[in-house]
Amino acid sequence: MDDAPGVWAGGDIPEAATWREGIRVTLPIAEPPEAEHRLSGKHLWGGIYFGHFGHFLVETVSRLWAAEQEGIDSVLFTPRHGKLKDFATYQADILDLFLPNSKVQILREPTEVEGLLVAGQGFGIGNISAGTPEFRAFVQRAMQDVEPRKVEKIYISRTRFNGKGGIIDEPLLEENLIAQGYTPIFPEKLPFREQLSLFKSAKKIIGLDSSAFHVLGYVATPEQDICIVTRRNHPAYEHIAAHLRAFTGRAPTVIEAVAADWMPERQKMPNHTSWGELDGDAVKKALVGTGFISDPARWIASSPARFSGALKWAEEKSKEPLVRRDAEETLARTRKKLAKQGA
Known part of the structure; x- marks a missing residue:
């Protein structure tokens, strides 16, 4: 059975x-x-x-x-x-x-x-x-009976997520978005209906690609501005984007700015447990250009010391050392595998 x-x-x-x-x-x-x-x-x-x-x-x-x-x-x-x-x-x-x-x-x-x-x-x-x-x-x-809960701008945060994977130093991205007026929410800590209420009311929503966007897709409207920031060099986000586009009639903004993927030595391709290294400047420029943030002067850049500390935290979370794989390398491997699967 x-x-x-x-x-x-x-x-x-x-x-x-x-x-x-x-x-x-x-x-x-x-x-x-x-x-x-x-x-x-x-x-x-x-x-x-x-x-x-x-x-x-x-x-x-x-x-x-x-x-x-x-x-x-x-x-x-x-x-x-x-x-x-x-x-x-x-x-x-x-x-x-x-x-x-x-x-x-x-x-x-x-x-x-x-x-x-x-x-x-x-x-x-x-x-x-x-x-x-x-x-x-x-x-x-x-x-239709889900009552919206008033909040203007939301960042879907994974900083309290217990599992492996994400981006290196997500707290920095969260801090930068808070400075732009975004309220971070932690879906896994909220009842399902409350998640829907928050998503139903927000005018602007940003988050790393994750299943939380499927929850959003159930109540999203064409009037909302939705932005997916990819966390790995992998097209898994495309299913989420297709969901949002079909249910709202409007495609979400997608920012692909992962400069490298960090993963265990034995792993060759990014997946849900790998860690993306974001190009912070590219993310900032894309958010400004698409109208999601309006005060780029308040955007804080990372530093070598901060990145090193965040990487150490990710390794502790993964319980093993991580190696850096350049975006070109991981994209090539991913495309090759997906092409083989589709053959």
């Missing part, structure tokens, strides 16, 4: 699988498992329950647009692997916002369902990052 969560109905059902970049990421079911339970009534296949925050936001919720149909007794999910327990608090909050009147169940053993509606994947990663019209309309309805 852990190896191939999904749906069988006289054969494997590819429409019930999760697809990413045109590739099926949940394995086909080779043969029907013996049902350990039976469930009467009519239910919606909610899909695969992914534990990762970003994948939960864009893939676990991707079929919920069909839950508004009448006669649905519950929405059924299957965990991606056996280590996933009940929904975390933030996951339950997300589902409650999308499914305020629906019962949700996690099926952990093979179950024979009397009536199962398999809805198409309305959102995800790849071409479907734009979402289907049905999914976008569903999200708009679900978010």
